[in-house]
Amino acid sequence: MEDRLDARAELESRWTEAGLEVGDLVPDTGGTIAHRAARLPNTLPGTAAAAEREAEGRGVSLGAVLGQGGIGVVHLGEQAALHREVAVKLVRPERRSPVLETTLLREAWVTGNLEHPNIVPVHDLIEADAGPMMVMKRVEGVAWSDLFNAPEAVARLTDEAPFEWHLRVLATICHALHFAHARGVLHLDLKPHNVMIGRFGEVYVVDWGLAVSTGDGPAWLPRADTIATVCGTPAYMSPEQAAGDGARLGPATDVFQLGAILHELVTGKRRHGGTSIRDAIVAAYTCAPFDYGDDVPVELREILADAMARGVDDRIPSADALRRRIEAFLQHRSSRKLSDRGRALLDDVRADLAGGAHGATRAFQECRFAFRQALAEWPDNHDARDGLREMLCVAAEHALARRQPERAAELLDELDAPAPELSARLRALEAEVAAEAERVAQLQHDANVGFLTRHRSILAAIGGVFWLFWNVLCGYLHRERILVFGPVELTIMALVTILIYAGVMVSRPRSMWSSAVNRRTLLLFGVGFLIALMLWGQAAIMGLDGLHSLALAGVTYCFFLAGVAITVDRRVGWGLVVVVPLSVAMAVWSEWAWELAGLTGLFVGSWVSWVWRPRGDGPMGQDPDGPRDSPRPRP
Secondary structure, X not given: OHHHHXXXXXXXXXXXXXXOOHHHOOOOOOOOEOOHHXXXXXXXXXXXXXXXXXXXXXXXXXXXXXXXXXXXXXXXXXEOOOOXXXXXXXXXXXXOXXXXXXXXXXHHHHHHHXXXXXXXXXXXXXXXXXXXXXXXXXXXEEEHHHHOOOHHHHHOOOOOOHXXXXXXXXXXXXXXXXXXXXXXXXXXXXXXXXXXXXXXXXXXXXXXXXXXXXXXXXXXXXXXXXXXXXXXXXXXOOHHHHOOOHHHOOHHHHHHHHHHHHHHHHHOOOOOOOOOXXXXXXXXXXXXXXXXXXXXXXXXXXXXXXXXXXXXXXXOOOHHHHHHHHHHHHHOHHHHHHHHHHHHHHHHHHHHHHOOOOOOOHHHHHHHHHHHHHHHHOOOOHHHHHHXXXXXXXXXXXXHHOOOHHHHXXXXXXXXXXXHHHHHHHHHHHHHHHXXXXXXXXXXXXXXXXXXXXXXXXXXXXXXXXXXXXXXXXXXXXXXXXXXXXXXXXXXXXXXXXXXXXXXXXXXXXXXXXXXHHHHHHHHHHHHHHHXXXXXXXXXXXXXXXXXXXXXXXXXXXXXXXXXXXHXXXXXXXXXXXHHHHHHHHHHOHHHHHXXXXXXXXXXXXXXXXXXXXXXXXXXXXXXXXXXXXXXXXX
């Protein structure tokens, strides 16, 4: 608010220095405030009848009034020699004055010298006692302003969407103004009312009554730098027009007014407003930035801001540059439609992911395609780029939540710029998943019966043969009374065996303890020795002889096979079909207990060796596939 008050004070100070009385500024019926070169003096006498007689003297007959403005009136005319209808413009009889006649003459000279498809051609200039009359091509149509809120009328002219058609009209006007600027002519009163649209969609810039020349313009036009008053239509005028600063008038002044027209097309409201002429002029001078909101595409917002920058040097430099940017915006409409489609699909993607769907839903694929195609057609489509980034981040968050680091990494790799927070979460998840994978691998390794089968098979076979030899030797020594084994001797032998076994296990190769299968098997084997020690100790207490004491150890063979079957590999348990009868035989024929114990040990070793025989050529005797014809080993 303070800025606005400062701007008003500054503007009024300028007016005072220039000797301007804003209260004396009276716009015509079209809202235009004329500059000093076209001030309204006292009117001169004249009649419509006199004008008609003068026109007929030049072969032009005047007909009905087609329209009138603040100073001029346009009649339908007919050129008898060419049998064609024309439009004849002259000063309104009740407003006739030398200044206004000069203004009309200048407009005729300007328009006649600007031979351009979008500027109405001038056929003749009649100078008569009733005042000058400009004979022009008759344009059958309406003022562009009449079509701003008439989409049905626009639909009769084009198949395009109304807004896009209006933009093309504006681009056409830019082309005509660029031509005029190249000839050193400024319009200074550009507004929708001063553009005519023909019945077939022709576009004409009209009403050049305020036109001035730049340094290289025609000498018969007022020079821009001599203008020292407010001029133009307040709703569309530039800050330099509001200040009456002729030194700063130039092509950028017309560019500002073109931007003000674009503003009205976008918002439906005029750029500058107020409760009075003074308020509107102050608003034009202040030229406060306007917030168009997110509904207006970023590219169009940038065009509006650059065309209506307060500083002359900050504006789009030429009408042609503005035209190129408008046409580029129109060319990008397909890309924008795709990005709009992507935005709509992004809501579906969020809904799918929130509902627990996997990341690669159909909506996700279509959304990504829409954004990518939009960027392919227009790489600078910021909305498509932001939408694609937002979609990828949403999908990556979903993948992280579902513990899918590979999917999340793939999505984050598609981002055009890093996402630090998501990247940090991805690294943490990758470390967590890797640790879990390592734990699972270790568990699988521990439970893999096929790991180091060759070692176990060979050791089992050697152990079985050794056990047979040892027991047969002990039986021979006992039977020949060379070394008699009683319960005490058996207990001592079991204790020594346990100590030797413990020493061997302590100095074991690391590979023998590298899996749970090996550890369980070796532990069960050691527990078997402890059971034998306990049985023989109890036998010594009970006073049993050596052979009956030895026969009790048959239970250790059954325990070993049952323990391995339960904790490691159930196939080993089938050996109990043979071991149980042999254990019973040891009790029944105790005199042959040593030999039967050796035979049982040989069978156990042979059976385990056969069950765990290697079936592959993996490293260290590992069977890569594990047992093929057995149930999955128990962990």
